[in-house]
Amino acid sequence: MKKFLLATLVPVLFFSCNEPEKNPAGNDTPSKSQSPVKVLPPVTHYTVPDRSPMDMVYFPNDYPLLKMAGKTSAPPLMRIIYSRPQKQGRQIFGGLVKYDVSWRLGANEATEIEFFSTATVLGKTVKPGRYILYCIPQETKWTLVLNSNLYSWGLEQNRKRDLIQFEVPVEKTNLAIEYFTIACEKRSDKSTELVFLWDDVKSKLPVSF
Amino acid sequence: MRKTSVLICLLISFLFGFSQSSKLPEVDKSPMDVSYYPNNFPILKIQNKATEPLIARVFYSRPQKQGRKIFGELVEYGKVWRLGANEATEIEFYKDVKIGGKKVLKGRYTLYAIVNEDVWTMILNKDTDTWGAFKYDSKKDMLRTDVPVQKTDEVVESMSMMFEKSATGISLIIAWEQVKVTLPITL
Numbered sequence: 001m002k003k004f005l006l007a008t009l010v011p012v013l014f015f016s017c018n019e020p021e022k023n024p025a026g027n028d029t030p031s032k033s034q035s036p037v038k039v040l041p042p043v044t045h046y047t048v049p050d051r052s053p054m055d056m057v058y059f060p061n062d063y064p065l066l067k068m069a070g071k072t073s074a075p076p077l078m079r080i081i082y083s084r085p086q087k088q089g090r091q092i093f094g095g096l097v098k099y100d101v102s103w104r105l106g107a108n109e110a111t112e113i114e115f116f117s118t119a120t121v122l123g124k125t126v127k128p129g130r131y132i133l134y135c136i137p138q139e140t141k142w143t144l145v146l147n148s149n150l151y152s153w154g155l156e157q158n159r160k161r162d163l164i165q166f167e168v169p170v171e172k173t174n175l176a177i178e179y180f181t182i183a184c185e186k187r188s189d190k191s192t193e194l195v196f197l198w199d200d201v202k203s204k205l206p207v208s209f
Numbered sequence: 210m211r212k213t214s215v216l217i218c219l220l221i222s223f224l225f226g227f228s229q230s231s232k233l234p235e236v237d238k239s240p241m242d243v244s245y246y247p248n249n250f251p252i253l254k255i256q257n258k259a260t261e262p263l264i265a266r267v268f269y270s271r272p273q274k275q276g277r278k279i280f281g282e283l284v285e286y287g288k289v290w291r292l293g294a295n296e297a298t299e300i301e302f303y304k305d306v307k308i309g310g311k312k313v314l315k316g317r318y319t320l321y322a323i324v325n326e327d328v329w330t331m332i333l334n335k336d337t338d339t340w341g342a343f344k345y346d347s348k349k350d351m352l353r354t355d356v357p358v359q360k361t362d363e364v365v366e367s368m369s370m371m372f373e374k375s376a377t378g379i380s381l382i383i384a385w386e387q388v389k390v391t392l393p394i395t396l
Contacts, residue, residue, distance in 0.1 A: 010340070037353075044363060044365065045361075045363050046367070046369035046371070046384055047242070047367075047369055047371065048367060049240050049242065049271055049367050050240065050242060050256075051239060053236060053237060053240030053242075053316065054240060054241040054243060054268075055234065055236075055240075055241055056241060056243055056268070056296060057234070058338070063338055064296045064340035065340045066339055067338060067339045068339055068341060068343050068344050069249050070344070072357040075338075076338050079338070081268070084236060084367065109243070110251070110252045136215065140363075151245075151250055151251055151254060151263050151266075152243070152251050152254045152255050153251040153252045153254065153255045154251075155255060156255045179236050180231050181234060183233050183234055197233070
């Protein structure tokens, strides 16, 4: 899923980061047993972890843990799979994530949402199944879109495959949130608010089953 | 790197301690990842370069070696292992396939392994959406198949999974530390 370029680049980055640390110790002159040739760490043939790691959110919250603990025998209701970019000092909304331009609600792959039962979202019925969820952010409201173009990378949305749109207001948070976060704020056993948080912005999509 | 992520986690928990009544998820120490066959399918798809349909994907969380001895110690021999970290590893097939000579209908499965020094027993189980291998139930097995252990030249820091094309279909490659196994999947 990651570009192999990254796999080759990371060791180089490590090398360049480590380089300045070697010299302040004053060990510039190699001893006889050491080779004067600097050796790069081997390039891995395997993928390295993503900078924007993937994460999985269930409703009911922590469903796999509940299941493991024997606290549920019912199937899960909903699952979201997304990748978590970081703010890293940048202005996110209106900056990195442009207003009025579709955004993948995460990083890397398009964000995937699966409903395991029929859901009602802001008065609209959503059939069980797997969808892509993306966002068209504006300053005061977001348009959240369910789309059927599954298993695609998040940079491009095929608008012809849009299914349902929802408009939700944007709230401001007091403190900036570093990692883009999707979470379920439970309202009852069968209803939740799907919450999206990043930077100083929060929006909520109510979902009930 | 680890210090930074610990700090970020602490910072996030600190921030939410004040701003949120409910606890928000932190960033996992063993991040989740996904691999597809065809490799990088989502990128190929948006570039219109996919020449084959999507056949399989696997979700797993990637523990790091961090100087520890993995096989035989952290991952004990002879016990069922979740093949990753956190949630049980999930493999999904988009068409019917064959593994170890047995038919596997398209759908989602949990993949476990019983690790030994020379051979791993791969287990495909029907109980999905669970955590780890703590509630592993052999009655829900679809199949078990043994695969030999190979050695890698390099030490693989982050547990890795990827698919490769093979003569009879595809293979799922699993690598960590200096161990590699290949699970043949016949199409």
